[in-house]
Amino acid sequence: MIERLTSVVVAVGLAIFGGICGSCTTAPSSMTPASPTVASVMVNGTAPIIGSMIQFTAIAVLSNGAVQTVTTQATWQSSVPRVATVDDTGIVTGIAVGSTDITATYRNVSGVIHIAIAALTPLPAPPPPPVPVPSRIVAAIGSRRFSTDSATVEVDPSSPQLALSRSVCHAPCALLFASIS
Secondary structure, three states: OHHHHHHHHHHHHHHHHHHHHOOOOOOOOOOOOOOOOEEEEEEEOOOOEEOOEEEOEEEEEEOOOOEEEOOOOOEEEEOOOOOEEEOOOOEEEEOOOEEEEEEEEEOOEEEEEEEEEEOOOOOOOOOOOOOOOOOOEEOOOOOOEEEEOOOEEEEOOOOOEEEEOOOOOOOOOOOOEEEOO
């Protein structure tokens, strides 16, 4: 009878422990924590001018708050490829004047930036090249006419400037003025 009583106590104890613990196990759990998901994607870059290329970047903000650069893992797209193209690495090339959206998609989450492609503003024309100044001037003190290696110089006594005569000046200008010190 004692054996039977012991068996009943053990059975009741196991039933109570099983009811309290439910699905408790003493073996280590094989569950891993959930991977963070992508909360948003940000696209950064400045619009190139026609004919130039600019590297854009894609940044993923994860559900755990971490920030990750995903430029090379993202899929890139331009909404108007005739205005700007974008390659698989995020390099944007300006093709024509206009606006387009550049989209980077990472793990089914997209980020977009709107850009406007402008034409290169032409620079003003450079000034004409300077007229070469002769290295040797032959003159007589008090004379109003001087000879140089490449021109004849006449001096106006009322003005402290030299004037090269047009007939001898081989530069693209008609007159050249120089200060006399």
